Amino acid sequence: MQVIIYNREKEEGEILNHLSNITNNPSVSERKISKDEFLKGVHQGIPITLGYIPVSFTFGLMAVDGGIPIWMTILISLTNLTSAGQFVGVSLIIADTSLFEITLATFVINIRYMLMSLSLSQKISPKIAPLKRCMMAFGITDEIFTVASLEEQEVTFSYMMGLTICPYFGWALGTILGAMVTSVLPQALQSSMGIALYGMFIALIVPVAKRSKAALVVVIISVLISSSFKFLPCINVISDGWSIIITTIIAATIGAFIFPKEGD
Amino acid sequence: MSKKLMAVFLMAVVTYAIRVLPLMFCRNKIKSKFFKSFLDYIPFAVLGAMIFPSILFSTSNIYFSMIGMIVALILAYYEKGLLTVAVSAVLVVYCCELIF
Numbered sequence: 520m521q522v523i524i525y526n527r528e529k530e531e532g533e534i535l536n537h538l539s540n541i542t543n544n545p546s547v548s549e550r551k552i553s554k555d556e557f558l559k560g561v562h563q564g565i566p567i568t569l570g571y572i573p574v575s576f577t578f579g580l581m582a583v584d585g586g587i588p589i590w591m592t593i594l595i596s597l598t599n600l601t602s603a604g605q606f607v608g609v610s611l612i613i614a615d616t617s618l619f620e621i622t623l624a625t626f627v628i629n630i631r632y633m634l635m636s637l638s639l640s641q642k643i644s645p646k647i648a649p650l651k652r653c654m655m656a657f658g659i660t661d662e663i664f665t666v667a668s669l670e671e672q673e674v675t676f677s678y679m680m681g682l683t684i685c686p687y688f689g690w691a692l693g694t695i696l697g698a699m700v701t702s703v704l705p706q707a708l709q710s711s712m713g714i715a716l717y718g719m720f721i722a723l724i725v726p727v728a729k730r731s732k733a734a735l736v737v738v739i740i741s742v743l744i745s746s747s748f749k750f751l752p753c754i755n756v757i758s759d760g761w762s763i764i765i766t767t768i769i770a771a772t773i774g775a776f777i778f779p780k781e782g783d
Numbered sequence: 784m785s786k787k788l789m790a791v792f793l794m795a796v797v798t799y800a801i802r803v804l805p806l807m808f809c810r811n812k813i814k815s816k817f818f819k820s821f822l823d824y825i826p827f828a829v830l831g832a833m834i835f836p837s838i839l840f841s842t843s844n845i846y847f848s849m850i851g852m853i854v855a856l857i858l859a860y861y862e863k864g865l866l867t868v869a870v871s872a873v874l875v876v877y878c879c880e881l882i883f
Contacts, residue, residue: 711879722865724859
């Protein structure tokens with residue numbers, strides 16, 4: 520009898536030890552943090568997703584209208600995840616241009632992601648493994664990058680995955696809907712949806728520009744330069760892709776000259 | 784592989800390579816204060832360049848787009864959410880299309 524009680528106490532002790540091991544176990548608390556980070560990302564990704572659906576819907580409509588098979592249109596959205604690049608790439612495919620031109624155009628239009636990726640590399644821990652970096656890189660779009668880069672803290676793997684997942688599937692879903700439903704929406708609504716993504720950009724940028732003079736000045740410079748590329752007669756031959764690249768480099772350089780950031 | 788499929792493949796490879804290379808190979812924290820500030824200002828520079836003047840040509844009518852833009856700016860100034868701002872801009876443009 521005593522032996523049994525002794526054994527039970529011993530067992531209970533072991534169980535308690537085991538339990539306290541679980542709660543103190545760093546991997547468990549880390550997992551909890553990752554989950555919170557992931558959910559935070561998902562939460563912040565929802566507005567991006569809703570902004571993407573009308574855009575990818577338009578993309579689906581346009582591609583299928585131009586003669587790209589439905590399955591290929593969806594494949595493009597699943598593998599590319601980029602608005603301007605896909606629109607231009609598909610219009611070149613439809614126009615039957617050479618593979619070299621399509622590749623070069625994609626490169627020029629998307630080269631801004633290189634700057635974003637470089638910028639993001641400064642906001643993540645140097646310890647993040649290569650495979651995780653590969654997965655994080657896939658989600659670098661203008662909107663996802665902007666939301667991630669406006670984060671105060673270090674950008675973690677879980678946060679980035681959470682932030683990417685909904686926009687990724689939203690992008691695909693919008694494409695599928697657009698590819699299937701060729702013209703159910705009234706024309707007026709279809710055309711007014713074009714402004715949705717820009718409205719989202721404005722909502723991203725204005726609250727920050729309101730508080731930071733540096734951000735406001737960079738935005739104004741950037742708007743002035745990109746407008747010159749569009750409206751000044753001698754330089755308006757430049758493509759939209761190049762215009763964004765050149766404008767970004769000039770405006771960010773001027774910003775860094777006038778307002779170099781202090782601290783770390 | 785058809786030419787179309789080849790083009791899709793090349794687009795995907797190029798786009799991904801651009802995204803992954805800096806993130807993979809730039810592991811050291813950049814020391815230069817100037818370059819760090821430059822990278823910090825990139826999102827604002829990109830967004831500014833992407834919004835204007837493209838927003839004017841995003842709907843069927845440049846004046847409708849302008850009205851939509853002003854509504855978006857006002858709502859964003861009062862810090863309404865992303866979706867509220869985007870949907871309001873769409874609805875304003877849609878109303879313009881219906882009225883005029």
